[in-house]
Amino acid sequence: MTRLHYFKGRGRAETTRWMLAVSRIDFENVAIDTPEALAALRATGKLPFDQMPLLEIDGLNLSQSSAMIRYLARRGGYYGESDADALWCDMMAGAVADFAETSIQAAFQPTAEAAVETLKGRFAKFGPVFEARLADNGTGFCAGACLTFADVVLAEALSGYLEWVPGLLVDTPLLAALHGQVLDLPGIAAYLNSAQRYPMAGDTYVIDAARVLQRALPTHFSDQNRFVPVQ
Ligand SMILES: N[C@@H](CCC(=O)N[C@@H](CS)C(=O)NCC(=O)O)C(=O)O
Structure with missing residues (x-):
């Protein structure tokens, strides 16, 4: 099964989802929605740069969205x-x-x-x-x-x-x-009408990303450092 690991949202995974969709490749969105899930994904050794998205396809682990879309383009004749x-x-x-x-x-x-x-x-x-x-x-x-x-x-x-x-x-x-x-x-x-298409990003997405990455929120949020681990 082709699996795409990313936050629960579009972000940098969305171009890959569109390329999978145009190629009619069934895939599963694997939502990484906690710091523990990200740590577990990193521990698999499948992220060469410690970054998401990760696309598992054809027995390969693809990193970098620009590489994913080009792999899918070559594979599908696009x-x-x-x-x-x-x-x-x-x-x-x-x-x-x-x-x-x-x-x-x-x-x-x-x-x-x-x-x-x-x-x-x-x-x-x-x-x-x-x-x-x-x-x-x-x-x-x-x-x-x-x-x-x-x-x-x-x-x-x-x-x-x-x-x-x-x-x-x-x-x-x-x-x-x-x-x-x-x-x-x-x-x-079909993809745009499916449950796999995440909604447009809003505050929930911004907060989820900061929580998963344990990073500061943008400055207009209250308690901006709420997810930053205390040293
Ligand atoms: N150029 C990369 C950017 C990847 C990237 O910045 N991923 C972020 C999430 S959107 C990430 O994993 N950040 C954690 C880190 O850099 O340690 C791509 O398009 O795939």
Whole structure:
């Protein structure tokens, strides 16, 4: 069985979930929701960098979400049809990771208004250049003439933004079309309607992550160091 170990939420595991979904690979979310569960996972020796997520698939232990999505892309034929396509996949996926970081961090902002402003600012930088890439490529996809992992991670990131800023894609019709197309893929549609899809991150997720990692909460929380072990 393919197993994905992470907090009880989307975070840095979500791009891998979308790649598993598009590839129609059944998987189990293994929720790491206590410091003891994380310590036990670390004790297995399956985390080369002591970090989550961990993807167990094909008898392998994968670390680093960027490696997971590329492994799944190669495995499922989502890496383009040429070296030039693969290069565009990597360039787009790299830029999408930079773009997506802002939505991963949105729940950690002091207010929803601050999160929305940050997301709008980041979209103002990346939205037009992503739209221009789709226009240049001319196929509706990020690279080549077929769906690749770059399209999947781009759609995943846009979904995260759209939950905070619903009208985000009104002036970027190619991005809107790609987003819609990826959401309509049978594997993605099934995943998004399943119990495996965690809700958008909020305070519960932020508190869970701090508790599991035994780290300080963002400064706007009361008793910010409540999970930090006393020396
Ligand atoms: N680049 C890594 C980042 C992994 C990462 O920062 N994981 C965090 C949880 S989101 C973690 O395990 N932190 C604990 C640590 O670094 O010791 C990825 O995308 O997989």
